Amino acid sequence: MTSLARKVPAALGGRGPAGWLFMAPSLLILGTFVLFPIGRSLWYSLHNWTVGAAEQPWAGLDNYTRLFGDAQFQRALANTLIITVASTAVLVVVGLGLALALQSENVVSRVVRSVFFFPTVISLTTVGMVWRFLLDPDIGLVGGVTRALGLDPVNWLQSTALALPTVIFVNVWKNAGFVMIVLVAGLKAIPGEHYEAASLDGAGRLQTLRSITLPALRPTMLFVTFMVTVQSLQLFDLVYVMTSGGPLDHTETLVTKLYRDGFVNYETGYAAATSWVLFIVVVLVSALQLRIFRYNDAD
Amino acid sequence: MRNKRALAALASVALTGLLVSGCGNSDDSSGSGSGPVSLTVWTGFTGGDAPGYDQIVSDFNAAHPDIKVTMTKMSWDTIGQKLPSAWVTGQGPDIAAPSSDPNAIAQYVKTNSVLEITNTGTGDDKVNTDQLAPALVKEFTYNGKLYAVPANYATLSLYYNKKLVSTPPTTVAELQDQAAKLTTGGNYGLVLADNNTIQMWPILQWLSGGDIVDTSNCSVVGTPASIASLQPWVDLVKNKKISPVGLSGAEADSLFSAGKAAMEINGPWAAASYKTAGVDFGLAAVPTGADGKSVTLGSTAPLAISAKTKHPQQAQEFLAYWTSKTAQLKFSKSTGFPPLRTDLADDATLKADPTVSIFANQVPNAKLYLPQVPNATKVDTDAYVPLIQTATRNGDVAGAAATAAKKINELTGCTQ
Amino acid sequence: MLTKSLKWVYVGIGLVLAIVPLIWMVAGSFRTEADLYGHTASLFPHEWTLHGYKGVWQQLPFLRLLFNSVLFAGVTTALTVLFDSMCAYALARLEFRGRTVAFWLVLVTLMVPFQVTLIPVFMELFHFGWLNTYQGLIIPRATSAFGIFLFRQFFMSIPKELDEAARIDGAGHFRIYWRVILPLAKPAIATVALLNFTNLWNDLIWPLVVSTDNTMQTLPAGLALFAGQHVTDHAVLFAGAVISLLPIAVVFFLAQRYFVAGISTSGLK
Numbered sequence: 001m002t003s004l005a006r007k008v009p010a011a012l013g014g015r016g017p018a019g020w021l022f023m024a025p026s027l028l029i030l031g032t033f034v035l036f037p038i039g040r041s042l043w044y045s046l047h048n049w050t051v052g053a054a055e056q057p058w059a060g061l062d063n064y065t066r067l068f069g070d071a072q073f074q075r076a077l078a079n080t081l082i083i084t085v086a087s088t089a090v091l092v093v094v095g096l097g098l099a100l101a102l103q104s105e106n107v108v109s110r111v112v113r114s115v116f117f118f119p120t121v122i123s124l125t126t127v128g129m130v131w132r133f134l135l136d137p138d139i140g141l142v143g144g145v146t147r148a149l150g151l152d153p154v155n156w157l158q159s160t161a162l163a164l165p166t167v168i169f170v171n172v173w174k175n176a177g178f179v180m181i182v183l184v185a186g187l188k189a190i191p192g193e194h195y196e197a198a199s200l201d202g203a204g205r206l207q208t209l210r211s212i213t214l215p216a217l218r219p220t221m222l223f224v225t226f227m228v229t230v231q232s233l234q235l236f237d238l239v240y241v242m243t244s245g246g247p248l249d250h251t252e253t254l255v256t257k258l259y260r261d262g263f264v265n266y267e268t269g270y271a272a273a274t275s276w277v278l279f280i281v282v283v284l285v286s287a288l289q290l291r292i293f294r295y296n297d298a299d
Numbered sequence: 300m301r302n303k304r305a306l307a308a309l310a311s312v313a314l315t316g317l318l319v320s321g322c323g324n325s326d327d328s329s330g331s332g333s334g335p336v337s338l339t340v341w342t343g344f345t346g347g348d349a350p351g352y353d354q355i356v357s358d359f360n361a362a363h364p365d366i367k368v369t370m371t372k373m374s375w376d377t378i379g380q381k382l383p384s385a386w387v388t389g390q391g392p393d394i395a396a397p398s399s400d401p402n403a404i405a406q407y408v409k410t411n412s413v414l415e416i417t418n419t420g421t422g423d424d425k426v427n428t429d430q431l432a433p434a435l436v437k438e439f440t441y442n443g444k445l446y447a448v449p450a451n452y453a454t455l456s457l458y459y460n461k462k463l464v465s466t467p468p469t470t471v472a473e474l475q476d477q478a479a480k481l482t483t484g485g486n487y488g489l490v491l492a493d494n495n496t497i498q499m500w501p502i503l504q505w506l507s508g509g510d511i512v513d514t515s516n517c518s519v520v521g522t523p524a525s526i527a528s529l530q531p532w533v534d535l536v537k538n539k540k541i542s543p544v545g546l547s548g549a550e551a552d553s554l555f556s557a558g559k560a561a562m563e564i565n566g567p568w569a570a571a572s573y574k575t576a577g578v579d580f581g582l583a584a585v586p587t588g589a590d591g592k593s594v595t596l597g598s599t600a601p602l603a604i605s606a607k608t609k610h611p612q613q614a615q616e617f618l619a620y621w622t623s624k625t626a627q628l629k630f631s632k633s634t635g636f637p638p639l640r641t642d643l644a645d646d647a648t649l650k651a652d653p654t655v656s657i658f659a660n661q662v663p664n665a666k667l668y669l670p671q672v673p674n675a676t677k678v679d680t681d682a683y684v685p686l687i688q689t690a691t692r693n694g695d696v697a698g699a700a701a702t703a704a705k706k707i708n709e710l711t712g713c714t715q
Numbered sequence: 716m717l718t719k720s721l722k723w724v725y726v727g728i729g730l731v732l733a734i735v736p737l738i739w740m741v742a743g744s745f746r747t748e749a750d751l752y753g754h755t756a757s758l759f760p761h762e763w764t765l766h767g768y769k770g771v772w773q774q775l776p777f778l779r780l781l782f783n784s785v786l787f788a789g790v791t792t793a794l795t796v797l798f799d800s801m802c803a804y805a806l807a808r809l810e811f812r813g814r815t816v817a818f819w820l821v822l823v824t825l826m827v828p829f830q831v832t833l834i835p836v837f838m839e840l841f842h843f844g845w846l847n848t849y850q851g852l853i854i855p856r857a858t859s860a861f862g863i864f865l866f867r868q869f870f871m872s873i874p875k876e877l878d879e880a881a882r883i884d885g886a887g888h889f890r891i892y893w894r895v896i897l898p899l900a901k902p903a904i905a906t907v908a909l910l911n912f913t914n915l916w917n918d919l920i921w922p923l924v925v926s927t928d929n930t931m932q933t934l935p936a937g938l939a940l941f942a943g944q945h946v947t948d949h950a951v952l953f954a955g956a957v958i959s960l961l962p963i964a965v966v967f968f969l970a971q972r973y974f975v976a977g978i979s980t981s982g983l984k
Contacts, residue, residue, distance in 0.1 A: 018888045019811035026802035026858040027817065033855035034824040037835035044835070051834060052387030052410035072681075098729060101722045112726060114971055116733055121909075121967045123917030123935065126956045130740045133949065136550075137543065138559060141739050144755025158545035160692065173732065181975060205718070227861075234828040237919070246494065247545050248688050255830050263380050265677060266406055268834055275831035282826040377936075381923060384834065388841040553947045557752040576748060 038279065041272040049269035056269075063273035073274065075249045076257040079164060080278075083253065084232040084285070087171045091228050092221070094172065095179030100209075102180070103187045113184065117177035124174065128241030131170045132157065157243050160250045167239055167251050171232060179224050186220030187213070222293035226286060233282050254278040335367045336613050339392040341382065342450070343375035343399060343600075347571025351634035352450075358629070359620045366613050375399050386412040389607035393614050396450050396600045399497075401438050401667065402675035404601045408441045414604040416445045418615035426619045430640045432662075435599055438670050447601035448618050451630075452639045453566040454661040455502065455596045457583045458573065463561040467583035471506050474562075474586045475531060478541040481561035488541040490560040491532075493687040496548025498668045498679075499564045500687050502596050504528045505666065506588035511683060511707070516672050518707035520686060521700040529696050536691045544691045555580075566598060567635040567658050582657045585664075597665030631655050637662050674710040682706040744768070744953035751949055767950030771958060775937045784934040785962075787852055787922065788915040794857035795911045796904055802858070803866030804892045808878060818867070825860035829920070837924055847928045856915065862907040869903035869977070870896060906977030909970045916963055934959050 020027075045063050047056045067073045098116060102109045119127065135156040137143035143153035156166045194216065198208045214221075236255040239245060245252035245260070254274060262271030344352045349372065356370045375398055385391030387410060397403050407413045419428045426448055428436050439447040457474075459467045463481055468474040478488035491499050501511060509528025510519050519525055535541045542551075542560075552569060554560040556576035563569075564585065573580050585595040602621065604614045620626055624640060628649070631638045635654035638644060644662070649655045669675040686703035690696045707713070739758055743751065744767045746760040754761055771777065805811075806818050836855060837846075845851030873896060881891045897904075922933040938955035 017811075019805040019809040019814060022805035022809070022888070022892070023802045023817060025798040026863060027820070029798070029855065029858045030821065030824045030860065032839065033836055034827055034832060035820065037832035037839065038827050040835035040838075041831055050410060051384050052412055054411060094729075097725060101726050112730065113975075114968075115730060117971065118737075118964075118967065119733065121913045121963050122960060123919075125917070125919055125935065126740075126960060129952065129956060130736050133743070134736055134739060138554060139557075139751050139755060139949065141735070141755065141758060144757070148756040155543060155545075158543065173736075176729075177733075185975065230826055236828075236830060244495070246688070247692070248685055255828055259830055262830070262834065264680075266383055266410075272831075275828065278828060279826065279831065282828075283823070286822075286826060377923060380920070384837050384924075388838070388846070390841070390846050549947045553748075553949075557748050559752055 041275055044269050045272035045276050047269045048267075049272065050266055051268050059269060063270050064277075066270065067273055067277065072249055072252060073257060076245075076252040076254050076274075077277070077281075079250070079252055080233060080235070080254045080281070082164065083168055083171065083235055084229055086165075086168045087175070087232045088225055088228050090168070090172050091175055091179045092225060094176050095183055095224070098176065098180040099183035099187055100213075103184050113177075113181065115177075117181050119174050119176075120178045120181075122174070124237035125241050127170065127174050128238045131173075132242045135166065158247050160247055163243055163247060163251045167235075167242060170242065171235065171238060174238070175228060175231070179228065182224045182227075183217065183220060186217045189220075190216040218293055222289065225293075226289055229285055229289065230282060233278065233285065254281070335365050336610050338366060338368045338394060338608075338610060338614055338617060340368060340370040340617075341378055341392045341395040342370060342372055342602075343378055343396060344450075344568075345372050345374065346568040347573075347575070348451070348568040348634040348636065350571075351630045351636070354633060355621055355626050355630060358626065359617060362620070363616070366617070368617055379403075383407070383410065383412070386410075386605050386607065389605075391605065393608040393610060394602065394604050394617060396602050399598075399600050400676055400679075401449075401599050401601050402669060402672070404439055404447050404603060405441070405675075407603060408446050412606050413446045414606045414608065414611055414614070416448065416604065416615060416618065418612075418619060419445065423623055423625075424616060424619055426615070426622055427624075427640070430624075430642050431622065432639070432641060434597070434667060434670070435639075438599065438667060439601055447603040448622050449599040449639055450602040450621070451600055451636055452662075453568070453598045453636055454658050454665045455497065455499075455564050455566050455585065455598070456657050456661065457562060457585055458555060458565050458569065459562045459581050459583065460555070460558060460560070461579045461581050462558065464581070467562075467581060468586050469583075470586050471503075471588050475535060478535060478562065479539045482539055482541045485559065487543065487554060487560045488535075488539075489562045489564075490546060490551040490554050491536065491542040491564075492546040492548045492551035493691070494545070494547050494680075494684050496546075496551065497566055497598055498596055499551075500529075500532070500683075501668055502564060502585060502594060503532050505594040506586070507531075508589060511669065512672055512678070512711065512713075515713065516711040517713035518682075518704040518711075520683075520707065521697075521704035526696050526700055529690065529700070533690045533694060533696050537694045545688060564595075567637075567654065570635050570654060582654065584657060584661055593661070593664045595661045595665050597662070597667050599667070631659075672711055678707050678710050682710065740953055741957055744950055744957045746950060746953075748949060764950065767948070767952075767954030768958075770948060770951040771938070771954050777937075779930065780932055780934045780937040783922075783931060784916060786849070787933055788912050790849075791853045791856050791915050792908050792912045794853065795859055795862055796908050798858045799862035799907060800866045800897060800900065800904070801892065802863045803870055804888075804896060806863070807867045807870035808873075808875075808891075808896070809888065821860050821863050825864070833920070833924060840925060845925075847926050847931060849931075852922060852925050852931070856921065859907075859911055859914075862911060865907055865977070866900070866903055869900055873899055902973050902977035904977075905970050905973030909966065909974050912966060913963055916959075 046059060046061070048059045048062075049056045102113050134140045135142050137153035137155050142156070146153045154162065156162050190213065194212050195208065198212050203211065234255055235253050236259065239251050239253055239256050240259070243251045245256040255278065258271040258274040258278070261267045261274060340356070342352065352370065356368050360366070360368055371392070378395065378397060382391060382395055382397055383406070386407065397407055404413070416426060419426045421427060421429070428445065431449065432452065435449045435452060436445065439445060439449070457467060463486065464477065468477050474489070481488040493500060504510065504525060507528035509525035513519050536544060551560070551563060552565065552572070555563040555565075556573050556578055558578055570582075585593050587593045602618060604611065604618070608614050622639060624642060627639050628643055628646065630636065631643065631649055632652060632655065635652070635658060637655065637659035638646065638649060643649060644659070649659060669678055672678060682703045686699045689699040689702075693699075735758065742759050745763045745765070747762060747764050747766065750761050802821070806814060840846050840851045840855070843851070877895055878891050881895050886894070917935060919935045922931070923936050926932065938959055
């Protein structure tokens with residue numbers, strides 16, 4: 001490695017294309033395995049594409065017009081937006097609450113923070129499985145405790161009214177620690193003088209939060225909400241394991257829908273159309289966020 | 300500086316990894332010349348019947364020193380994800396059971412991924428199509444060409460927990476009555492799975508004169524007879540809670556094996572798992588319906604060969620062995636499955652076996668689910684499953700059936 | 716006083732919600748089916764059994780799966796850290812035409828759901844002849860937009876004067892990147908490495924799709940076998956979950972200190 005470390009600088013030393021050389025590995029990979037395929041999937045979506053079929057007939061915009069007459073798609077789109085908005089809102093509130101409560105640097109706060117953060121590293125499949133069983137009225141702890149209290153256990157994931165809120169709850173459970181950790185970091189970056197000035201002005205707790213803390217947290221907030229929204233818009237594993245999109249499509253999301261079309265029914269072209277709608281939704285939502293938080297790239 | 304060294308180490312680990320991988324991938328021994336031919340098989344047989352299939356493979360290997368078959372078991376879901384693209388690109392196994400749903404083979408025929416089975420006829424080294432149940436051969440024949448053989452043939456019977464059920468019901472009326480009575484003390488009378496499962500609800504409908512599609516593939520779920528056949532069961536689930544709603548097959552099986560369900564309609568593969576779980580269970584034929592006759596579901600998984608296999612000859616030989624009299628007799632005995640072959644129907648040792656005979660006796664009453672109906676898989680997931688799931692939640696069979704009927708006709712291309 | 720106790724009530728409820736499911740899962744891996752169904756209100760086993768762990772051990776080529784998982788997640792993570800930091804170095808500290816466009820391209824890839832590209836990527840790997848190979852498994856995942864983003868934010872917080880000083884000493888870009896910037900970026904490395912390792916370790920679909928050969932399966936793929944269609948053996952499922960969680964838990968407790976530091980110095984500027 002050391003010899004390499006000596007030779008490469010010569011190539012990268014000059015002004016010219018150094019930037020592009022440094023970016024080459026990442027851009028090559030992202031270009032080949034993300035950007036090109038997404039273009040490819042646009043091509044699929046304009047055909048009645050089936051993996052392996054002898055001919056892939058041109059379909060024009062048929063797949064897209066078909067989508068908008070597809071009740072399952074409408075439901076999936078609505079569910080995805082509900083999951084995203086609700087998860088993000090709850091996560092920001094819950095995460096901020098935890099961050100404010102646990103921002104100090106003592107042993108207790110640190111340990112408690114680790115506990116909250118731990119679910120972030122558990123796979124969504126495992127999280128989904130554990131909660132699915134936990135909420136099962138016949139074997140789960142939740143049902144058991146309900147029964148011990150003399151009440152009828154609720155079939156959370158099989159109720160058309162409760163399944164979606166339950167999925168949102170588990171999504172929050174999984175990500176609250178991540179939001180908290182990032183916000184704690186953001187809080188620490190706020191210079192102490194700001195608070196001192198505020199307390200000299202006689203500002204109350206809430207007022208300080210509103211006039212000092214929240215504005216200073218804006219870039220951090222942008223970062224977490226961006227991460228959480230993108231993740232929620234693409235929610236798949238959790239739903240797939242917990243409900244497979246059921247009952248009766250009440251937890252179907254855009255990704256479970258495109259998975260079903262593409263990998264169960266083998267309608268690749270149709271699934272690609274869904275994926276492009278999803279892609280556009282993600283881009284729009286992200287752009288909207290950048291606007292809301294007035295993100296400034298120039299720093 | 301320590302950091303730099305760590306990074307250098309990381310990077311060199313990465314590079315070595317790549318170099319190693321470059322040459323570590325030559326394990327594809329299916330090449331030519333010396334040594335036995337290797338055949339790989341994928342199946343989703345992960346249930347209690349798994350040892351039976353393993354036995355077929357190891358017996359075949361013992362009898363054919365020039366061929367080595369390796370069978371990999373994974374979930375049906377996984378096969379569904381991997382197999383279509385694998386076969387199209389000439390990757391993946393030589394032989395596979397693509398799905399537990401026999402209708403799934405249609406998709407593979409459409410994409411030219413499966414090999415036509417031509418090695419048919421009489422004798423041990425050929426697939427004896429004349430000895431297989433005609434309905435099964437028909438199920439796997441498209442445009443006059445055979446594309447798969449049945450990997451098994453099962454009928455469904457009534458499993459009952461002996462601790463909870465003293466005499467198993469023999470008529471539908473008794474079944475309904477017992478299902479309601481046995482639902483007590485946290486137990487369910489009759490667990491009914493409606494998704495990701497072997498079909499249970501169609502049997503209940505058939506027993507009382509209902510059905511899903513007619514011979515011209517048009518929906519009949521909305522006819523008065525079909526609605527009447529479904530209504531009492533929907534009422535029992537919704538009002539008497541004889542079964543939780545929205546169960547998957549695995550969940551229903553788990554409830555029975557935990558002793559929380561008095562009865563379940565299921566296939567022979569479940570017996571071994573229930574035995575392991577320690578449930579004291581009995582087996583009975585599916586009760587008789589209103590007309591005094593019994594109906595049950597017949598189920599089969601297809602076993603097909605990749606169109607791009609390098610060893611079509613050997614692969615067909617393997618299928619011939621799988622469906623042979625010797626292999627199937629042994630398989631039935633060890634798993635309780637009814638024999639696949641008509642020439643085993645009267646085999647004395649199978650008739651004497653209490654488990655096999657229960658399932659085998661129902662073969663004449665067995666119907667396949669949506670056989671060769673266009674888009675059968677979608678008819679199930681997009682119409683029939685929602686019908687049951689809606690009706691068991693809101694009780695409105697007629698309303699749910701009307702929606703399902705419309706969807707079914709759309710999918711099958713029926714133009715009344 | 717009131718706000719203080721309210722605060723601890725809030726944190727307490729959160730703690731119960733965070734911990735109980737995990738305890739229940741671990742305890743579940745030691746419970747018999749009868750116990751699970753019979754004592755639903757109980758968090759702990761009434762009788763202990765190792766049946767779940769024995770089941771996993773007997774039915775899986777466990778060490779092989781573990782080796783594959785470590786190789787896949789480990790090598791890919793190492794490459795990701797290298798490539799992402801290089802890319803981010805250019806984005807954060809070099810001036811050149813097209814930099815902003817490149818940055819937005821990277822951000823756009825963050826918005827592409829994995830399932831969308833799965834089939835086209837599979838076909839590409841097929842044309843490259845990379846199916847069933849380690850390079851097919853590793854290279855497409857060897858960079859992450861999130862990692863680039865995080866490194867970029869981190870690098871931007873390092874004073875420019877450091878580069879200037881090095882440049883006066885005659886150092887080229889690579890030397891500055893390797894000798895000056897990277898050594899300062901330990902927390903960011905830890906953050907990106909931990910997040911990537913976790914994601915890769917937990918990834919189920921990718922290894923399944925790229926490797927049709929089951930000697931290349933990873934641990935989660937192997938464990939997925941137990942969630943079959945027939946009777947669910949909950950103890951085995953829980954045991955499998957616990958086993959696949961253990962390595963991640965170890966990495967987490969070793970790396971989380973750096974991780975928090977990494978988060979707090981990046982992504983926030």
